[in-house]
Amino acid sequence: MSKALYITEKPSVAMEFAKVLKIKGQRRNGYLEAEEAVVTWCVGHLVTMSYPDAYDEALKKWSLKTLPFLPKEYKYEVIPTVKNQFDVIQQLLHRSDITSVYVCTDSGREGEYIYRLVDLMVGVEGKDKKRVWIDSQTEEEILRGIKEAKPLSEYDPLSDSAFLRAKEDYLAGINFSRLLTLIFGKVIAKKLQKEHVVVAVGRVMTCVLGMIVDREIEVRKFVKTPFYKINGTFGKTESDEYMGEWKAVEASRYHMSPMLFNDNGFKEKRDAEKLIEDLMGNETPVKAQIDSVKKSKEKKYAPLLYNLAELQAECSKKFKINPDETLTAVQTLYEKKLVTYPRTDARVLSTAVAKEINNHLKGLMEFRGNTNIKDGAAKVLQNQWIKNIKSSKYVNDDKITDHYAIIPTGKGFENYNRLKELDKKIYKLITLRFLAIFYPPAVFQKLAIVTAVKGELFQTNQKVCVEQGYLEILKPDLDDKDKGGEENQFLNSLRKGQQVELKSLEIKEGETTPPKRYTSGSIILAMENAGKLIEDEELREQIKGSGIGTSATRAEIIKKLMRIEYIDCHDKTQVLTPTSLGELIYLVVKKSIPDLLNPKLTASWEKGLEMVAKKELQKDEYMEKLEKYITRKVSKVLNKAK
Incomplete structure (x- = not known):
């Protein structure tokens, strides 16, 4: 009797598949078997790329003469610590009664790579191989994934991209690390009073180190600049008072003056004092007039859903944890069937999921762990707010590659x-x-008032939340200030041309602030946006698609930089700073292969891998460009070192 073999990425996932498939057979060494099916698992990576000495024993010794190292055919080997499980899978794949194979590793580039390496090493042919691609581990989704499984060959472009990513990291790591260690290692070791230093270089890792060092240099070089603003108090009685900030607009005698720090402050305190003297004179109070009154309404929609990068940044800020801790937690939630696939770059839903989103909401009504969640889901369904979701900005197939945003399954x-x-x-x-x-x-009432005093203008802005909207569920604990401030009834009563009194003017001293150091969360967002820390959410969405690394690898990169002691992370604040070793590595790379520090270059390589996965670029063409790049850089550094 023929059987189907299901290969998952982890034992816990295999148990879920066995449960869904109703495999009640005996658990054996490394797999479960029933009459019609067998379920087994990897334990993460089982196979890895061989070190250079596997090609030639002489390559074990690092030498400039052997660079660049560019194998014509790449060698792979089973990782010794997991060889037993590899042997189990190999034996199962060779069994004659197993005629079909369902690849159920995580639905992403890395999950694809994990199985394809096994397939490469085993070399089994003549089996019907299918790919199961799922977005959560609920029973319904697993059954759907199995039912709709496509031939494994349809995922060959993704596999090509995965192999190229590994080769790229391998070639950059082997060639550049050996090259720079042999040329600069002793110098660095001497400066740090160490016996030996290895200059570890990575395609993405070095770029991220560069971002952190560059920011540190900006902070150190920053010189605070003082400036002096002028605030006026207007009104007739204490209850009618309001504040206005002076602006050097076009009508001002100081417009474009070199005395200004910007359009609302002076470089020197004496100039601010002179303006106050000119405006106040000997009059008390001074007459003022309402120059303009503008009223408007502003609608603010809920933010887009979480992808992994956004979630990691948010958790770093709220809970002071690093990206790896966030990934571990959300992976647990995924494996416990509570949320959808976490390693996603998308922040929207697909139209297919939007059609079934009702089920997620109904499921959340049964949740007993938090009343806000249960009541919120009930309110959405009772008010039929779900009906417009398909045509909203939260559903967009064009902004989804492998997976949609992270959402609760309702299970x-x-x-x-x-x-x-x-x-x-x-x-x-x-x-x-x-x-x-x-x-x-959420709806905000905005009021902008300009008050004129002797030709100078003072601006007052009021923003009041008049309808909470999504803030009711997302930020129920915010006070009035956070939601948009308190309403000043006197301001609402003012009209253009109305006379008021300037009661006093005061100088408000400020100073410029240095750029913020990256935190373990903000660096993830900067990596997603090709080296720019963009705090504006909408702008982040506009330039998306040119990131450094992937959602699946970014946390590991930060973790590795900490492990090799190139950067430090403050436990409480999660602020990242370079170590002395990290700064020296940065200087060496900047002197020898500076474009490795350029986020745009690193992002362009990642874009190329994405193009291979989408069949927009041939793998051979990509590989040719990669090898030429490695050769060119090695030659350039060697020539300089002569």
Whole structure:
């Protein structure tokens, strides 16, 4: 009797597949078997690329003469610590009664690579191989994934991209690390009073180190500049008072003056004092007039859903944890069937998921862990706020590659009480953000008043939240100030041309602030946006698609930089700073291969890998460009070193 073999990425996932497939057979050494199916698992990577000495024993010794190292055919080997599980899978793949193979590793480039390496090493042919691609580990999604499994060959471009990514990291790491260590290692070791230093270089890792060092240099070089603003107090009685800030607009006698720090402050305090003297004179109070009154309404919609980068940045800010801790937590939530696939770059839903989103909301109504979640889901359904979601900015197939945004499944609640407190907090973050997209927008009443005094203009702005909308579910604990301030009834009564009194003027001293150091969360956002820390959410979305690394690898890169002691991360603040070793490595790379520090270059390589996955670029063409790049850089450094 022929059987199907299901290969997952982890044992825990294999148990879920076995449960869904109703495999009640005996658990054996490394697999489960029933009459019609066998389920086995990898344990992460089982196979890795061989070191150069596997090609030639002489390459074990680092030498400039052997560079660049560019194998014609790449060698791979089984990782010794997991050889037993590899042998289990190999034996199963060779069994004659197993005629079909379902690849159920994580649905992404890295998951594809994990299985393809096994397939390459085993070399089994003549089996019907299919790819299961799922977005969550609920029973329905697993069954759908199996039912709709496509031939494995349809994922060959993704596999090509995965192999190229590994070769790129391998070639850059081997060639540049050996090259720079042999030329500069002794110099660095001497400066640090160490016996030996290896200059570890990586395609993405070195670029991220450069971002952190560059920011540190900016902070150190920063010189604070003082400036002096002028604030006026207007009104007739204390209850009618309002504040206005002086602006050197076009009508001002100081417009474009070299005395200004910017359009609302002076470089020197004496110039601010002179303006106050000119305006106040000997009059008390001074007459003033309302120059203009503008009223408007502003609608603010809920933010887009979380992708992994946004979630990591948010958790770093809220809970002071590093990106790797966030990834571990959300991976747990995924494996416990509570949320969808976490390693995603998308912040929107697909139209297919939008059609079934009702089920997620109905499921959340059964959630007992948080009343905000249960009541919020009920409110969305009762008010039928779900009906417009398909045509909203939260659903866009064009902004999805492999997976849609991270959202709650509406299931898995039987696992909730066994979660760690941090996992529960992160589940709440994801779920409330999800519910918020169905709520109406928050509405703010905006009031802009310009008050004129002797030809100089003072600006007053009031912003009041008049309809909470999504803030009700997403930020229920905010005070009035956070939601948009308190309403000043006197301001609302003012009309253009109305006379008021200038009661006093005061100087408000300020100073410029240095750029912020990266935190473990903000660096993830900067990596996603090709080296720019863009705090504006909408702008981040506009330039997306040119990131450094991937959602699956960014946390590991930060972790590695810490492990090799190139950077430090403050436990409480999560602020990242370079170590002395990290700064010296940065200087060496800047002197020898500076474009490795350029985020745009690194992002362009990642873009190329994405093009291979989309069949927009041939793998051979990409490989040719990569080898030429490695050869050119090695030759340039060697020539300089002569």
